[in-house]
Amino acid sequence: MTGPRHLAFHQSLNIVYFANEFGSSVTAYRLNQAVGSLSKFQTLSSLPADFAGTNTGADIHLTPDGRFLYVSNRGHESIAAFSVDTITGALTSLGQFVTEKTPRSFAVDPSGKFLYAGGQGSGKIAAYRINRQSGQLAHFATYDAGKNPVWILTMQGR
Numbered sequence: 001m002t003g004p005r006h007l008a009f010h011q012s013l014n015i016v017y018f019a020n021e022f023g024s025s026v027t028a029y030r031l032n033q034a035v036g037s038l039s040k041f042q043t044l045s046s047l048p049a050d051f052a053g054t055n056t057g058a059d060i061h062l063t064p065d066g067r068f069l070y071v072s073n074r075g076h077e078s079i080a081a082f083s084v085d086t087i088t089g090a091l092t093s094l095g096q097f098v099t100e101k102t103p104r105s106f107a108v109d110p111s112g113k114f115l116y117a118g119g120q121g122s123g124k125i126a127a128y129r130i131n132r133q134s135g136q137l138a139h140f141a142t143y144d145a146g147k148n149p150v151w152i153l154t155m156q157g158r
Contacts, residue, residue: 002027002043006059011066015089019046019060019071026060026071026082028089044091046071046080058104063112068094068135070115072103079106079117079128081135097137099126109154118149125149 002023014031025045029038055075062069069082078096100119108115115128125145128137
């Protein structure tokens with residue numbers, strides 16, 4: 001059982017990506033807009049191959065340019081990163097990046113330069129720079145957020 005939890009529509013391709021809560025994976029589907037159907041073409045784990053613990057997937061977001069996709073792992077306490085093929089929409093794993101405990105929600109800012117992950121279990125928000133060439137995340141700050149942060153939202157500045 002995979003248990004799709006959240007989805008992300010690619011900005012320029014007819015592709016939809018699902019974060020699978022119980023499968024700790026991400027699944028890519030081709031979207032046929034004419035008939036409103038989805039056709040699965042790829043599923044990749046959001047965890048490293050050697051992880052043996054308990055995990056559930058949570059949130060999913062693409063960068064605004066559609067080149068990178070991120071999924072949060074609750075249990076492994078990480079953000080999984082994937083590159084997106086700009087022609088086919090196929091994913092390639094870029095690995096996982098350690099984050100705060102129980103990363104239920106995260107957001108990519110509208111510029112595609114930053115990712116903010118809320119640690120529901122830690123009461124903190126971890127901030128990362130997104131490498132625009134590689135998709136790698138570089139942690140640069142941690143902020144106190146108060147008890148139980150469950151939703152992260154970024155807004156376009158003026």
